[in-house]
Amino acid sequence: xxxxxxxxxxxxxxxxxxxxxxxxxxxxxxxxRILQSELHPDDPASLSAFMATLSPAEEALVSAWLLxxxxxxxxxxxxxxxxxxxxxxxxxxLAAAQNRIKLPELSTGDIVNLQKQILDxxxxxxxxxxxVGAADN
Numbered sequence: 001x002x003x004x005x006x007x008x009x010x011x012x013x014x015x016x017x018x019x020x021x022x023x024x025x026x027x028x029x030x031x032x033r034i035l036q037s038e039l040h041p042d043d044p045a046s047l048s049a050f051m052a053t054l055s056p057a058e059e060a061l062v063s064a065w066l067l068x069x070x071x072x073x074x075x076x077x078x079x080x081x082x083x084x085x086x087x088x089x090x091x092x093x094l095a096a097a098q099n100r101i102k103l104p105e106l107s108t109g110d111i112v113n114l115q116k117q118i119l120d121x122x123x124x125x126x127x128x129x130x131x132v133g134a135a136d137n
Contacts, residue, residue, distance in 0.1 A: 001065040003034045006074040007041045016082060024089045030058060086128055094121040 002009040018035055022028040037053070040046040051059055071077050101114040
């Protein structure tokens, strides 16, 4: 909803590495399509053009979203949402790497690579836990 209706919130997401992150989030396809589009929240023509690209079910969903009121603190809300999404994606990737490293058939090289990946993911999670502005999300 916020990416459809609030320019600053949409710009916040567009300034992030949203593709890589959202591809790992279940049911994020419609948000990916919104961000990929040439949609401008304050331009009814661009909204109409975007709506024309949707299936009837997607159009009904987006139409329902458009009827909802945009939160007054949309940009703050989207920043917190994004941080939560990044945390969830990193935690899933970390858990997957920690499970893979337990496999008995791994070579020494595979184990070393997984150890590096685990350390990198742990560092990224630590950076996300820092105060806002201390890390580039």
